[in-house]
Amino acid sequence: MINESPLFSKALPIIEDIKKAGYEAYFVGGCVRDALLNKEINDVDIATSAFPAEVKAIFPKTIDVGIEHGTVMVLKNDETYEVTTFRTESTYQDFRRPDQVVFVRSLNEDLKRRDFTVNALAMTQDGEVIDFFDGVNDLKNGLIKAVGSPEERFFEDALRMMRGVRFVSQLNFIMDSETKKAIHIHHALLEKIAVERIQVEFIKLLLGEGRQKGLNLFVESELYLYCPGLAGYQKELVCFSTLRNSQNHKLMSSLSAWTLLLFALGKKEDEVNLFLRSWKCSKRMIQQVKIALKALTIRTKQPLDDLLLYQSGYEIIREVEELLTFLNKTADLSRLQKLNNQLPIKDKKEIAVTGFDLLAYFDAKPGKWLGEALDKIEVAIVLGEINNEKEAILSWLSTTDKVNI
Secondary structure (H helix, E strand, O other), X not given: OOOOOHHHHHHHHHHHHHHHOOOOEEEEOHHHHHHHOOXXXXXXXXXXXXXXXXXXXXXXXXXXXXXHHOEEEEEEOOEEEEEEEOEXXXXXXOOOOEOOEEEOOOHHHHHOOOOEHHHOEEEOOOOOEEEOOOHHHHHHHOEEOEOOOHHHHHHHOOHHHHXXXXXHHHHOOEEOHHXXXXXXXXXXXXXXXXXXXXXXXXXXXXXXXXXXXXXXXXXXXXXXXXXXXXOOOHHHHHHHXXXXXXXXXXXXXXXXXXXXXXXXXXXXXXXXXXXXXXXXXXXXHHHHHHHHHHHHHHHOOOOOOHHHHHHHOHHHHHHHHHXXXXXXXXXXXXXXXXXXXXXXXXXXXXXXXXXXXXXXXXXXXOOXXXXXXXXXXXXXXXXXXXXXXXXXHHHHHHOOOOOOO
């Protein structure tokens, strides 16, 4: 596994330097899990017995990114690596953060505080996997199981309940019965967690290849009751989970996930803002989802046309076309490409006349009429009613009742 992944290979000198200094160092967590599952590895995490000050003494270039929690960023060969000291944690008063972080020299102590057995894995620089909690066997069996007592893990950080459901979806696994039982009993603890943290896990859940399993567990455990705007939508969430669910048919982006979810919940365009604001989504995401939801609603009723493409934008409409397949409707990507290539303009800025041109032509003062005229010109150009040429546009305006000054 070390040789097969360039990320592991590049990070090896970090581990070697730490070991030369007399300390232990391992690859840990999700990168080890994903390597064992033959999945793509996006980054690597390194854990060490060296305390933060000792890590900083080993490497000439470091940044204190989270030193109070034992993490030091090491800069080497134009790359950055997060190196975290083995640690254990005290009691948790708010179900989110430990009252105290204690650095330790024991790998076992560090791994036993982690959330699930499949994440409590370490790997040496030689590729040997260290597995204190039977995580490798759980990987083979496709099982998400809490390390030790699930109640203790969830009381340490209640977000772990959402993470567990997310991993069911992301890895297309099932959940251990005791872990599932603990989530159902303690689901109300999710209320203690910031919406921003919940949102990250929820979107990953929606994007997983095991979306149906994950969403069903999300509903069964009643975690959904403590997520913004979802209480009262049990049936709709279950229905949403079944939409064109297959291993090769995943939702591809946050935009697609929110759009299809809102469609399944029966939300209208004017309800998007309030719903997504409650999830702490960005203004840009909210605006994009509004456009996509409106376009998806239209596309379920009528064919794609120039105006819908122009008003929505190519990138959004492409995602909308893909979403149609989740609703057992046919996506028309070839027509989309053809229409996009033939659009006379892609943006209002490309119109051959400006507001100043209209003011001069009609010898009029600015007013509401000006914006309305430009809007009508824009639509007429897109629909092919006039050519995007200054003289043609002005002639079209003067021979019709399009302008009401």
